[in-house]
Amino acid sequence: MTQQLIAHVRKNEDNVWDIPHDLIKHLTETAELAAKFAKPFNSSEWAYALGFAHDTGKSTDEWQDYLKNKSGYGYDEDAHLEEKGKIDHSSPSAKIVELLYSGFHGRLLAYCISGHHAGLPDWDTGDQKSLNYRLQQKQTAANAKLIAQEICDQIIACKPQNLPWDFESQSLDLSLWARMLFSCLVDADFLSTEYYMTPKDVNTRGGYASMTQLLERFNTFMAKKKANSPKNDINTLRETVLANSREAGKKGDSGIYSLTVPTGGGKTLSSLAFGLEHAVANNLSRIIYVIPYTSIIEQNADVFRDVLGSENVIEHHSNLDPDEISTKARLAAENWDAPIIVTTTVQFFESLFAVKTSRCRKLHNICNSVVVFDEAQLAPLEHLSPILNTVNLLTTHYKTTFVISTATQPVWESRKGFEGLPSGAVKEIIQDMPALFNGLKRVHVNYPNDYKTPVSWESLADELSQFDQVLCIVPTRKSCCDLHRLLPPDFYHLSALMCGQHRSDVIGEIRTKLKNKQKVRVISTNLVEAGVDIDFPVVYKALAGMDSIAQAAGRCNREGELSGMGELHIFIPPQTPPPGALRKAAETTAILLKTGQHSPLELDTYESFFSQVISKANTLDKADVVKYLTPDNELAMQFRTAAKNFKIIEDNQQHSIIVPYGNGLELIENLKKIGPERWLMRKLQRYTVSIYEHNFNHLRAKGRIIEVYPEIFTCIDSDYDSKTGLKVDDEPYNSDKLIV
Numbered sequence: 001m002t003q004q005l006i007a008h009v010r011k012n013e014d015n016v017w018d019i020p021h022d023l024i025k026h027l028t029e030t031a032e033l034a035a036k037f038a039k040p041f042n043s044s045e046w047a048y049a050l051g052f053a054h055d056t057g058k059s060t061d062e063w064q065d066y067l068k069n070k071s072g073y074g075y076d077e078d079a080h081l082e083e084k085g086k087i088d089h090s091s092p093s094a095k096i097v098e099l100l101y102s103g104f105h106g107r108l109l110a111y112c113i114s115g116h117h118a119g120l121p122d123w124d125t126g127d128q129k130s131l132n133y134r135l136q137q138k139q140t141a142a143n144a145k146l147i148a149q150e151i152c153d154q155i156i157a158c159k160p161q162n163l164p165w166d167f168e169s170q171s172l173d174l175s176l177w178a179r180m181l182f183s184c185l186v187d188a189d190f191l192s193t194e195y196y197m198t199p200k201d202v203n204t205r206g207g208y209a210s211m212t213q214l215l216e217r218f219n220t221f222m223a224k225k226k227a228n229s230p231k232n233d234i235n236t237l238r239e240t241v242l243a244n245s246r247e248a249g250k251k252g253d254s255g256i257y258s259l260t261v262p263t264g265g266g267k268t269l270s271s272l273a274f275g276l277e278h279a280v281a282n283n284l285s286r287i288i289y290v291i292p293y294t295s296i297i298e299q300n301a302d303v304f305r306d307v308l309g310s311e312n313v314i315e316h317h318s319n320l321d322p323d324e325i326s327t328k329a330r331l332a333a334e335n336w337d338a339p340i341i342v343t344t345t346v347q348f349f350e351s352l353f354a355v356k357t358s359r360c361r362k363l364h365n366i367c368n369s370v371v372v373f374d375e376a377q378l379a380p381l382e383h384l385s386p387i388l389n390t391v392n393l394l395t396t397h398y399k400t401t402f403v404i405s406t407a408t409q410p411v412w413e414s415r416k417g418f419e420g421l422p423s424g425a426v427k428e429i430i431q432d433m434p435a436l437f438n439g440l441k442r443v444h445v446n447y448p449n450d451y452k453t454p455v456s457w458e459s460l461a462d463e464l465s466q467f468d469q470v471l472c473i474v475p476t477r478k479s480c481c482d483l484h485r486l487l488p489p490d491f492y493h494l495s496a497l498m499c500g501q502h503r504s505d506v507i508g509e510i511r512t513k514l515k516n517k518q519k520v521r522v523i524s525t526n527l528v529e530a531g532v533d534i535d536f537p538v539v540y541k542a543l544a545g546m547d548s549i550a551q552a553a554g555r556c557n558r559e560g561e562l563s564g565m566g567e568l569h570i571f572i573p574p575q576t577p578p579p580g581a582l583r584k585a586a587e588t589t590a591i592l593l594k595t596g597q598h599s600p601l602e603l604d605t606y607e608s609f610f611s612q613v614i615s616k617a618n619t620l621d622k623a624d625v626v627k628y629l630t631p632d633n634e635l636a637m638q639f640r641t642a643a644k645n646f647k648i649i650e651d652n653q654q655h656s657i658i659v660p661y662g663n664g665l666e667l668i669e670n671l672k673k674i675g676p677e678r679w680l681m682r683k684l685q686r687y688t689v690s691i692y693e694h695n696f697n698h699l700r701a702k703g704r705i706i707e708v709y710p711e712i713f714t715c716i717d718s719d720y721d722s723k724t725g726l727k728v729d730d731e732p733y734n735s736d737k738l739i740v
Helices: 023-041 044-053 061-071 090-101 103-114 131-136 138-145 149-157 173-197 199-204 211-228 233-251 267-282 294-308 327-335 345-352 381-397 433-439 457-464 477-484 500-515 546-553 581-594 605-616 625-629 639-645 664-674 678-687 693-701
Strands: 006-008 256-260 286-291 313-316 340-344 369-374 401-406 426-428 443-446 469-473 492-494 520-524 538-542 566-571 654-658 688-692 705-709 712-715
Touching: 006 023, 006 061, 006 173, 023 044, 023 173, 044 090, 044 103, 044 149, 044 173, 090 103, 090 131, 090 138, 090 149, 103 131, 103 173, 131 138, 173 199, 173 327, 173 381, 173 639, 211 267, 211 294, 233 267, 233 433, 256 267, 256 381, 267 286, 267 294, 267 369, 267 401, 286 294, 286 345, 294 313, 294 340, 340 345, 345 381, 381 401, 381 605, 381 625, 457 469, 457 477, 457 538, 477 492, 477 520, 492 500, 500 520, 500 678, 538 546, 546 566, 546 581, 546 605, 581 605, 625 639, 654 664, 654 693, 664 678, 664 705, 678 688, 688 693, 693 705, 693 712
Parallel strands: 256 401, 256 426, 286 340, 286 369, 313 340, 369 401, 443 566, 469 520, 469 538, 492 520, 538 566, 654 712
Antiparallel strands: 654 688, 705 712
């Protein structure tokens, strides 16, 4: 080469051009970083080849001229620069690899290289974004032939030789490996570019405590906690759970574990104990908590920060306030390189099937980790097949340990008619589960006399009004509003018609009153069931899935402070659950309870319950992920289509409305003035409510919803109630995708 090839250019703080980022240096940096990231799954040579080849299309004269023209680098300030459209460098980079490597090697790496900006493509869906279309374009081939010979020689020299393992032909094995390699490439590319473009961020990353240091902090915290805790039966049982978790963590190899602990048994800290001990014993890099609801995330993350130090704990979910996020935490959320990550079920599993670079960048850091799948029974049944397939692959090939953590263990091992996790793959952490469940029984269950005859809201309201402290959990937010209207004004309302900040404020008030033994009465949807730390002497629960009833029982006499047992009342609500999974779960529960041989608080109930629920499911792969991501002889995989279809929360029938609750009103005014700045939209996440499309259309037609910015809506002030949230006239009860 007669002249330097450039990857990036930038001006310094004095507005003077710095030395450009050399292309060969960028390719080498990216290759070395990607190889390092892929080491835990024995794929360093593949990741190195990807990293070195990914930007080779930038070596053509056309692209070098484009970079200089677009940036102005090398031109006088007064020079007239010709406007040029964006020049594709990823397609020629993918094409040259396919030409030089051919066959399997070239095709697999071409997926990753072609998508390192726009995201992983489909092989062929008949549009111009597909990999097949892009590789066949004459201009792509012509530009590939213009790539510098020196670079081509180095691509040939780093061709990978060995596959890391024998791939299963009829599973997600190969597509997951491709996505992991893609993650290594994307993160390495971002970091190499960041080193040059924003070097100050480089010094902000990292610097976390080691797993050994975190375990020492944990031990110190637990010793103090034990010294300050009263000696009673519940704390003795919690110590047993903790000891079992420590022992299993120290002795166990990577794999799949279950942590089956009733509510109030110290599951959160015990799962952390297992994770830290296991990480130290197996030289793992981090612990990732996967949790269904943001309310539980915030609660658990606060616990972890108290124990391990806030600088070592990163939350990654939509409800974060940008004012409370440090630069270091923001950077760590991009690629999950911190030791403790707390995220949502949606974020975790949708990322595993995503194609966008921002979502995939962190995937390689799931390798060499402990993943605690909290309240695992809430995993979406319609996506269970690809989820379990992926869990098994992560534990088999990526040095990842999963902990299925819940009081109501789902039955996920394979059996006749159900292809799940390998038989015998799940190892239980608790050594004597029957003794633990018997010891932690704190609730008496009152069953309906008749499973066919519903109670009326009016009679239920009269019954609830007799208590000073009571929680009633109903199936939908419409039910919640209907019942709340019939009750005295001191009853609290909790549902997703209230924005996240509103719910948090109300839950805080409820906890304070419970702690102070004050009168407090609550009507709620099931958003309070999984992990929300509230403790009532009496709980009413509408008939639902057996696991949901058990979770409701966990809000009753949680700390065992009553002189007797807490009381859980199961009732038949006026409306039947909607068709689909919710109705089938409730019907299965009714069948099991009628026999008198099963209880939602008995350990052996859940094998029967989950087996029947799974057998009744219409599909375990609603998105057809396995079909789209199982390659044929041409290595054809439809990454983009699978990602589009795999949605744990369907958003195409819902609209988000910003509501004028608390600081939301001021933020809405800021939005009107300055538009949707990223920091502002992040703040507004705490002040949004999702509603169904027909509700949205109705309210908008009535002028009760206002478009404050293109495609951004708020409601009029009078339509947000300080007790019940957004006023919706016609809330449906005919969808299986209910918003609670």
